[in-house]
Amino acid sequence: SADRPFEGKASLEKGEKILSVVAAMVAHHVINIETIRLEKEQLKTENTRLKSELENRYSFDNFIGNSNKMREVLQMISQVSSSSATVLIRGESGTGKELVANSIHYNSERNKKPFIKINCAAIPENLIESELFGHEKGSFTGASHLKKGKFEMADQGTIFLDEIGNMSLSAQVKLLRVLQEKEFERVGGYKPIKINVRIVAATNSNLEEMVRQGRFRDDLYFRLNVFPIYLPSLRMRKTDIILLADHFLEKYSRLHKKDIKRITTPAIDMMMEYHWPGNVRELENCLERAVILCNEGAIHSYHLPATLQTGTKTKTLPQSLEDSVARLEKEILMDALKNAKGNINKAAKLIGITVRKFSYKAERYGISYKDYR
The missing domain is CATH 3.40.50.300 (P-loop containing nucleotide triphosphate hydrolases)
Structure with a gap:
């Protein structure tokens, strides 16, 4: 210190130690200030980003x-x-x-x-x-x-x-x-x-x-x-059901890391016939459940909740085991034709049956392969 008398080398060493301690304290304080400044900047940037996300999320589009x-x-x-x-x-x-x-x-x-x-x-x-x-x-x-x-x-x-x-x-x-x-x-x-x-x-x-x-x-x-x-209510805007279902399918397929491309026609028919007392929230829950259960490339009617499959308003309750098998068989034939783009030979190969058997079953269920070309 300038106001202290010089006491030789020992005094200099003592002063050096004091200055080292002070310097360390100052450096620590400077580091804390810089850390706080950086954290504030990060919070400000994150806040701006989140606000921008919210504005985009709730835009009319x-x-x-x-x-x-x-x-x-x-x-x-x-x-x-x-x-x-x-x-x-x-x-x-x-x-x-x-x-x-x-x-x-x-x-x-x-x-x-x-x-x-x-x-x-x-x-x-x-x-x-x-x-x-x-x-x-x-x-x-x-x-x-x-x-x-x-x-x-x-x-x-x-x-x-x-x-x-x-x-x-x-x-x-x-x-x-x-x-x-x-x-x-x-x-x-x-x-x-x-x-x-x-x-x-x-x-x-x-x-x-x-x-x-x-x-x-x-x-x-x-x-x-x-x-x-x-x-x-959703039952008053039924033309939006397919749009909403596709949106939720894409959302939850991405969230649950599933490669599900579409919803089958019978499943769509079932959703269109249901009265949806829980409205869009119920539809969203229904699709998330179906995505979790599905291990294939498409959502089928059997992936949908029991309320859709047995509800009195849906008129989808199977009357017998034979009806249930027929419904599933028809759905599989239609899916095969969709994937084969109407090619009956490829469609039969996809599900492991002969072309003759495929044609017989398609005719039985009123399915025309030309509709899928």
């Missing part, structure tokens, strides 16, 4: 469906996304209400801001106000610290209220105030908190009937029902 009803839905989503209007999404379970909510947010001007989702049916009635609006410290037993609610977290962005029909009447009053005044108080608080949030709600309940029964506030219903979007 990724909606699968060519039916008139789905075209109408897509047109409505496209029109409302550019506004800040409150949206009420109606439809049966499994029709894709959350997908529509995501699409509305990520195609709006708020897409860089928070998108907060909350399932009103999954939260106990005594906790829903705290979840939505937050609470002050000590406002009730167990409130050991201040907690921000979902609305506060979604400020400048979008909040998605799924299963809005399950919200308690007391929470409905507070939600109505948010819609009207754009402000609320935390549970146990007195200071109004101003927010700018777009509300997208969804339900599979009959809100009109709930209003008549006094279980849903009529003033809230009219506030939410600014821009309703009705999602059709």
Whole structure:
């Protein structure tokens, strides 16, 4: 040190040791700072990438469906996304209400801001106000610290209220105030908190009937029902079933590392005849199961769940063992002709029978090899 008297070589050695320790500490600190900086850069890059992925995932081009009803839905989503209007999404379970909510947010001007989702049916009635609006410290037993609610977290962005029909009447009053005044108080608080949030709600309940029964506030219903979007059930858009099935086949074949090229005609017929009470979600689950079970190049009817094969509405229940064998035999003959592109000699060779036997069975089941050329 400059302010210490020189004490010879021993002093220099001691000072060198001190400087070495200080240098090591400084170097360690510099390394930590650089590591933190790199981690922040990586997180920022990853965040940007994930946001870009979400925007691409929920773009209008990724909606699968060519039916008139789905075209109408897509047109409505496209029109409302550019506004800040409150949206009420109606439809049966499994029709894709959350997908529509995501699409509305990520195609709006708020897409860089928070998108907060909350399932009103999954939260106990005594906790829903705290979840939505937050609470002050000590406002009730167990409130050991201040907690921000979902609305506060979604400020400048979008909040998605799924299963809005399950919200308690007391929470409905507070939600109505948010819609009207754009402000609320935390549970146990007195200071109004101003927010700018777009509300997208969804339900599979009959809100009109709930209003008549006094279980849903009529003033809230009219506030939410600014821009309703009705999602059709899968049985109302049956022309989309094949498109959706092909999409899920490709998705789960890649996920489960299977080389499955197509779905056989009898399997498609079975899916087209089924009434799909679980809608698109049920169809997706059905295809994933079929892909897991399939060890061939095509999904057959016997890979489909029992609900499709024995349901009364499908009319696919075999009447006897003979019928079951005939159905499977016909399917195999058709698959062979498809793979052989209508060449009866190749088709017979594929399944290991003579051309004469193949022709006999094809004629028996009304199969024409010319249809496959």
